[in-house]
Amino acid sequence: QVQLVESGGGLVQAGGSLRLSCAASGRTFSGYHYTMGWFRQAPGKEREFVATLSWDDGSTNYADSVKGRFTISRDNAKSTIYLQMSSLKPEDTAVYYCAAQGPFSSILYTAPRDYNYWGQGTQVTVSS
Numbered sequence: 001q002v003q004l005v006e007s008g009g010g011l012v013q014a015g016g017s018l019r020l021s022c023a024a025s026g027r028t029f030s031g032y033h034y035t036m037g038w039f040r041q042a043p044g045k046e047r048e049f050v051a052t053l054s055w056d057d058g059s060t061n062y063a064d065s066v067k068g069r070f071t072i073s074r075d076n077a078k079s080t081i082y083l084q085m086s087s088l089k090p091e092d093t094a095v096y097y098c099a100a101q102g103p104f105s106s107i108l109y110t111a112p113r114d115y116n117y118w119g120q121g122t123q124v125t126v127s128s
Helices: none
Strands: 003-007 010-013 018-025 035-041 048-054 060-062 070-075 080-085 094-101 122-127
Touching: 003 094, 018 035, 018 094, 018 122, 035 070, 035 080, 048 070, 048 080, 060 070
Parallel strands: 010 122
Antiparallel strands: 003 018, 018 080, 035 048, 035 094, 048 060, 070 080, 094 122
């Protein structure tokens, strides 16, 4: 079993930055052989892909809407992944969720159904 705990959400003005963190833990979690992802869900909308990272080799993939503005990264020692968000827009407002798929995964999944562990979410609000 894997537990994911997000933090770092909050209220920010358009054009500002935030860094979200996702701390992973669990008896079998070592980071390696897991795919990690960030998703978001705005009110009345479906959960959508934001970014994904392969813990094994650090490869990443991003949704077109956040490319060039958001960066996903990992800290092996802390078993934590981050989502650095810059040039935030009001349309980035959503609850952001951390997700994990594993073990034995290195594919950069982009669909929520492909992840088997989820955090509780953290609210990000961008004011105009």
